[in-house]
Amino acid sequence: MSLSEIPLFRMMSQRMEWLSQRQPIIATNVANANTPGYKAQDLNSLSFDKMLRAGTGKLNARVTRSGHLTGVSASGSDKFKLKPKEDDKAESMTGNDVLLEQEMMKVAQTAMDYQLTTNLYRKHLAIIRSALTSPR
8 A cells, every 4th residue: 555545644745735836936926026027926825624535535445356346546636737827926127026025925934834844744654654664
């Protein structure tokens, strides 16, 4: 059994992937803070409720022998989409809507969220390892 079959690990992996894809988008926003006409981008938020329902809503059967019922294949995670542009964002005189302070807060929050998720991943992995190893 791989860790991706455990809903909690699958959700944490998906969260880390989302955070990894968000960081370069925010870095691009910061790099273009002075580019005339540049519009800041971000990813759509990752909904924990949707992930939880998708990950734990049903049990997937696995076919181990040809005589068994067919199993349900788990669908792969959707790739993350860019958030649609907000028309009510403040723009500078050059048409640029990047707010450097806001982008730097997103960078810090993304880094903290990634660190938290990796720590949770490691802790849960350690719990599984301790359950699988015999006492000495």
